[in-house]
Amino acid sequence: MTEKRKCVLDGIRVADFTRVYSGPAATQLLGDLGADVIKVEDLGQGDDARVFGIGDNSHHPLQGASAAFIALNRNKRSIGLDLKVPAARDAALKLAEVSDVVIHNFRPGVMERLGLGYEDIRAVNPRVIYCDISGYGSAGPLAKQGANDLALQAHSGLMSITGTEQGEVVRCGSAVIDLHCGVIAAAAVLGALLHRERTGEGQRVEASLLSSSADLMAVFYGEYWLDGTIPKPMGSGNRLGVPNQAFATTDGAVIIVANNDDMWRRIAGALDKERLDQPEFRPIAGRRQHRKRLLDMVAEICARHTTQTLLDVLSAAKVVASPLYNVAQAADHPQLAAIGGIAEVDIAGQPIKLITAPMRMEKTPPSVRRAPPAHAADTIEILRELGLTPAQIDALAEAGGIRAADAARRTRKTG
């Protein structure tokens, strides 16, 4: 029978023990796809990411809700539980028992010590899909080592190929490994849900920053294993194309890419056929041999024109080119809004823009249904859904096991 579902994960509940970046990215995507994501936060400040960078933003309009937290935590409800208090740990286990997916990014061993390891949860919920997200995976000499995005940028060699031609290496400006890991974890969960739908069988799945970084570096590792190549950073360029980098214009910069000879001829034709379309610049080996001379000529031409003029001629010649935008220009570019890339939610009475899920699905479109939650905003509501009585909830509060920003609401409703 054909059943109508608005989102692909409608009816799926996710018990989310993650914080900071990779895990919240994974669960946000599951939430965008329709899942009911319940974010378990400690009683202190909650997810560390709530205050990331806030120190830099004293003029920040939303106290206690950093840009990082806002970007990664929509479509979630928040429950404040101190997992070291037995009754609160029991509530967490109850949540895991009635969830389809349990996901965490503690160091290996932490969930087990809390009595929330895979075996603990499978015992009460045999169909559970349990997802570990770790820094370096669950085996090997570094398994217990803490990690973050920058550590893996350094460990993976990504930093060693990111930098200037003079050899100064720099970080890739965004937390690309964390965020890639988030989508990988979500994909593993989707695969496991498909398997469970067919067979009834749950399973344990795992993503790690190390595996995610290796996925981003696979071409370079493979080349090194093939022939010993150890690449160095090349500024905005790389070894694959000439040109394949940024050039300054009168009012900014433009990147121009010739990834084959045909593209180079089109670039030469668009910029200055007479000077550039020379036989020694084809095939690619010639452009590599005469790299400096060719790049100097292209640079000299670009330096005489505006970015827009260059884009117009290059794009008419079907050359891959782009302005080098800053964050403001990128965020506000009309193309992003045109493809539905921006949503708006209300936080503390203010309209806040968010980037939507990165895929489109015609029949089951991802959606933004809830703004990122205030810390412990839904504690009482969730405990009630788990079947706790008002007396049990009061006892939990007295034992110091919960934080409940919705306690006032509860009082109003029940008082």
Next chain:
Amino acid sequence: MTEKRKCVLDGIRVADFTRVYSGPAATQLLGDLGADVIKVEDLGQGDDARVFGIGDNSHHPLQGASAAFIALNRNKRSIGLDLKVPAARDAALKLAEVSDVVIHNFRPGVMERLGLGYEDIRAVNPRVIYCDISGYGSAGPLAKQGANDLALQAHSGLMSITGTEQGEVVRCGSAVIDLHCGVIAAAAVLGALLHRERTGEGQRVEASLLSSSADLMAVFYGEYWLDGTIPKPMGSGNRLGVPNQAFATTDGAVIIVANNDDMWRRIAGALDKERLDQPEFRPIAGRRQHRKRLLDMVAEICARHTTQTLLDVLSAAKVVASPLYNVAQAADHPQLAAIGGIAEVDIAGQPIKLITAPMRMEKTPPSVRRAPPAHAADTIEILRELGLTPAQIDALAEAGGIRAADAARRTRKTG
């Protein structure tokens, strides 16, 4: 009834019209998860990525199989079809008709002109999942613009925050947007397969480099929309932590991350409590105010020790730290092998190492079953599976519609 499946996508067929990076990354992941991926290649050199960088590698052991191609095309069979020859196009449509998933990364409109658009395929295969991968999405002013990873690094602002403190911006060394897009497309297909499993309904899904880049930049766009921040590159550091960057050692460099005050106290204690654990360096606002003095002191200490000595003391203090490895050190680090991150296949009689799928699944483990195919290695085999008779295959060959590296094999078998 519980059904045993070795991989989660066993029995799923993917008609793969993608090339270069994002698309092949997506279909390789589907193949790793068990799908039968049939890569449709043109009759010239096939996927452009087959020769990427080969010019730099005249000592390359596998002529015509670049590191980039090898890294992104295992678990696929290759059929060589000239889609402009009507009978070959018909064979492609037949393939799409019997496939669960059809995926391409041509510019918008190309598949439609070939008669292989979503509506064409849905007409013969109503349950199909059809995945478009594009540069800038399917609507808006840039929809028809060609793109690649570097173009989106520039367009998205990722390059504008990647570079030196002096303001020289550089590319992120790997094609992170392409590869992130690949996993996003695979996740969309997995979601659509789950929906189809439940409802019988196929659908069209879409990923784009633009959406994928926005996913990686969401925190920065959000911060700009909140308070107007337009970040600049900061070398190996960023604004969130002090320290949070690389420091030179006697024999290399190490990254050290203090993402909160507690982590900073542990760093100070591990390196030189007396000099570093000063009240003006807490909380984070103090470390920002005295950034240069603090970083100079940490740099001076690190410069007197080996990387290993520093790692030992930092890791004993549970500080997030890592050596800055080059590609060789990263690829050969025992941790990667320990978590099953490396597989080996045979290509032209040589053992070749590959990076495995970036997730682990206990019950349905991703696997490497086939080496990356030679160009058109499986043409005859696939045409036969599609039900073409030997006479029809001969006619197709005579019309110039196919390339068949397995033709000799066919002759031997049928002759």
